[in-house]
Amino acid sequence: MTKLLRSWVESANTAETQFPLNNLPYGVFSTADSDPRCGVAIGDYILDVQALEAKGLIAFGGAFKASSWNTFMALGKADWAKLRQRLMEILAEGSTDREQAEPLLTAQEDASLHMPITVSEYTDFYAGRHHATNVGTMFRGAENALPPNWLHIPIGYNGRASSVVVSGTDVRRPWGQLKGPNDDAPRFAPSARFDIELEMGAIVGTASDGPITVQEADENIFGYVLLNDWSARDIQAWEYQPLGPFQAKATATSISPWIVTAAALAPFRCDTPAREVELLDHLKDAGPMLYDIDLSVTLTPEGKAADTIARTNYNEMYYSAAQQLAHHTTSGCAMRVGDLLGSGTISGPKKQNRGSLLELSWGGKQPLELETGETRSFIEDGDTLTLTAAAHGEGFTIGFGDCTGKILPALENPYKR
Amino acid sequence: MTKLLRSWVESANTAETQFPLNNLPYGVFSTADSDPRCGVAIGDYILDVQALEAKGLIAFGGAFKASSWNTFMALGKADWAKLRQRLMEILAEGSTDREQAEPLLTAQEDASLHMPITVSEYTDFYAGRHHATNVGTMFRGAENALPPNWLHIPIGYNGRASSVVVSGTDVRRPWGQLKGPNDDAPRFAPSARFDIELEMGAIVGTASDGPITVQEADENIFGYVLLNDWSARDIQAWEYQPLGPFQAKATATSISPWIVTAAALAPFRCDTPAREVELLDHLKDAGPMLYDIDLSVTLTPEGKAADTIARTNYNEMYYSAAQQLAHHTTSGCAMRVGDLLGSGTISGPKKQNRGSLLELSWGGKQPLELETGETRSFIEDGDTLTLTAAAHGEGFTIGFGDCTGKILPALENPYKR
Incomplete structure (x- = not known):
């Protein structure tokens, strides 16, 4: 079985967190200052995926302008794998992307969580x-x-x-x-x-x-x-x-x-x-x-x-x-x-x-x-x-x-x- | 019971047509030259409602840019009544709108019909x-x-x-x-x-x-x-x-x-x-x-x-x-x-x-x-x-x-x- 993958987000490196680098689950969050947007949970934080794309750290044709994961899902399996791979790189211990990504973290305790998808049926x-x-x-x-x-x-x-x-x-x-x-x-x-x-x-x-x-x-x-x-x-x-x-x-x-x-x-x-x-x-x-x-x-x-x-x-x-x-x-x-x-x-x-x-x-x-x-x-x-x-x-x-x-x-x- | 209401579209003035002025049913149609758009059936024709709005004969905030009736429906009951009333005026015998509206008719035999709404559930x-x-x-x-x-x-x-x-x-x-x-x-x-x-x-x-x-x-x-x-x-x-x-x-x-x-x-x-x-x-x-x-x-x-x-x-x-x-x-x-x-x-x-x-x-x-x-x-x-x-x-x-x-x-x- 895979072992814990280490992240530069320290709270993600424990046996107890629900959100180690191995997980990277997708949700939609807002803060007092921001509208609902796609994010990924890592340790005690949420990484703003909309901002990642706006900054050019990931590129999915603007799929993350949407406030649900449906647009991204519709891009298909190759892009699903590509995003996960890229998020692993960005958040891994020693990542060269840390400097650009770290300001895009929001503490989970400061965020409100919304429906992650629009349910079709x-x-x-x-x-x-x-x-x-x-x-x-x-x-x-x-x-x-x-x-x-x-x-x-x-x-x-x-x-x-x-x-x-x-x-x-x-x-x-x-x-x-x-x-x-x-x-x-x-x-x-x-x-x-x-x-x-x-x-x-x-x-x-x-x-x-x-x-x-x-x-x-x-x-x-x-x-x-x-x-x-x-x-x-x-x-x-x-x-x-x-x-x-x-x-x-x-x-x-x-x-x-x-x-x-x-x-x-x-x-x-x-x-x-x-x-x-x-x-x-x-x-x-x-x-x-x-x-x-x-x-x-x-x-x-x-x-x-x-x-x-x-x-x-x-x-x-x-x-x-x-x-x-x-x-x-x-x-x-x-x-x-x-x-x-x-x-x-x-x-x-x-x-x-x-x-x-x-x-x-x-x-x-x-x-x-x-x-x-x-x-x-x-x-x-x-x-x-x-x-x-x-x-x-x-x-x-x-x-x-x-x-x-x-x-x-x-x-x-x-x-x- | 209401009697036949007469239209300047002659084929709408028979006892047999499904689409007299009394009816004015809503659908979505396309032709060889046009993408799917909202229309209303009258006699043997379809009046292009998208074009009616584009020409300024009706005004519903651009609701008819959409290719289904959902956007219009969401405007609410007052607008439902307003559109019907206005279509009655435009298509009635003797209407002063005839000159502008007549070029917006398509023969039903030249049209393809599509889903009139996006079904939510x-x-x-x-x-x-x-x-x-x-x-x-x-x-x-x-x-x-x-x-x-x-x-x-x-x-x-x-x-x-x-x-x-x-x-x-x-x-x-x-x-x-x-x-x-x-x-x-x-x-x-x-x-x-x-x-x-x-x-x-x-x-x-x-x-x-x-x-x-x-x-x-x-x-x-x-x-x-x-x-x-x-x-x-x-x-x-x-x-x-x-x-x-x-x-x-x-x-x-x-x-x-x-x-x-x-x-x-x-x-x-x-x-x-x-x-x-x-x-x-x-x-x-x-x-x-x-x-x-x-x-x-x-x-x-x-x-x-x-x-x-x-x-x-x-x-x-x-x-x-x-x-x-x-x-x-x-x-x-x-x-x-x-x-x-x-x-x-x-x-x-x-x-x-x-x-x-x-x-x-x-x-x-x-x-x-x-x-x-x-x-x-x-x-x-x-x-x-x-x-x-x-x-x-x-x-x-x-x-x-x-x-x-x-x-x-x-x-x-x-x-x-």
Whole structure:
């Protein structure tokens, strides 16, 4: 496994930082003095990529005049590699570019982070076997936990791109139509079973216009983010038959502020789990396309200490993002630069590995006990939920920045804003 | 009911034209000499709206430099009314603008039509009761035809915006994973049950950022198009549980080239059908928000005559587009300018009113007999399917232009393009 690469930015040279020279994740930031612009995280700082191009230290045809990474992604894979190579040079210990680059650093604590991309379309999958088995067992019994198609295709549905927000954005508890087991008729009310889904998101960086192979799909993925697919379980239960989740998933979807590139994650590639049934040729694994990334969820009640409620790993997925993207194109579906693919909830085999409160509290039947002594079946107002991710190299860590959101109480009347 | 309004464009003054002065639908066209630009249909001609603004006959801040209607839509409702009013003046019989405007006409036969809008996101509903009952009866039996939620919310799912194409675009029969009733295992094959869905599409012209009322939703709809939601029934049957249709609906969605504005359709407003159960307050009808628009489907086998296989009316819907849009926002889901909402398949009470081959051939069990003597269970290669729409006034007709598509055979190997 690769070792820590040293930078002249000293805070990047520790085993603890999320942003060593090995990482170089892409985001969009602003300061009190500057509008949102593309930047790359290094140690405790952000290097202003827009200014790098304006100064002539990099040259990508003005792609960084834009305040999102979409324009750069559209330039293609050769330029993706070229930028990473050049940033490595500029930021490496002993770089001759240091004098020109150092004034372009902003301390992360002085920056606000924005959506790193404009999301073209958002698709959410259901491709973690432990999660699908847990949810299926709760809803249909252990015998029928996995639907018949589950081991043959990565089940997915189209989500709502307009729901995607950057980490740190507060999330307002939604209203919706719902009908509980004890209700005679449906009613319009705030969701009482509001939940998280711990996911990774893959960002499509290369457009395609017909079916693509798993190998091509892997190459078309620009990078990965942490993703929290906020879910209103009570709205979902009432609405999802027969055409799938709709308003239950449309309130918000939070992503980490930093896109970790596929290139940075290369040392952490790993295989999908053993297959129970062979996949059809067009979906077969074409190499190690999952990643070994430790994941955790913390819940912080308002004014209290954070409590880690789940730990799992991205390598628990049954399907890789490349397989999901390949499946997504089978019908000829055109994919666009900026499409975002949620992995599906990532749970592991044990209770403490579950990536949603629905699973952690077993549908509310086994409320989770927090260290504060409080219990949780679902999210309560004022709770802050935070996802973290770390790929561990030899003496270094690759992080995504937290993916966090605080739940605000539902409006008293959602039509009077 | 309003009478025919007369124009100095003589071909607009007949009872048969789809484009009298009463209509003024918006599209995007190009000619051998000009790039795609916004235009308005009048009789047999298209008036170049980009040139109108360049010449100073209208003034909307340069909105028509864009080659889609999104920029103009974003200006807001007051400008929507202002443009329509001004186009009425310019094109009315006796207009003093005739001399300046007449050189800006292009014969429709010399023009190519393009996507009138950039689709932000696409949502498809399932809100026609006859269709839902027919499909439910086939799949779940007559006793359980309508899901329990169906009479309480307009069931919808997010579709794929990248699939939306303008009328006239050929549609390639898709491949997909499917598993027939006689198959032991799923296989990857061309869809053998490829189908149409006759729908209307509503175009959101005003963005919103939280729940909106049915009245507000109605006001936010810029206009309507004809919409064909091409559907691979065999792919859908295998994939759609538990999270809804995905690749079955992602090959293509055709829309008419002309957007008929809500203003032009105002004389044809009508009520939704009587409610079997009362809707919750936030979804209640707030006035007549459906439209009396005759619809038809023709099937034209390659090299043969067109055969009308279905006739129905938009007034058969159980929910209006305004109710669908209001429901779409209940969770706080942000809506954007250019969002497209498919009504759901519009079938009527009788066999000849059915808006899909699935219903017309009752799942293939009662193949449809064409006038040529051929039969159809689903679409065959080379077939052209055409949707038409007409709202009938006193001595005039409001049309949308055909919504048509020809089915090309599946590729031999979809990975070798």
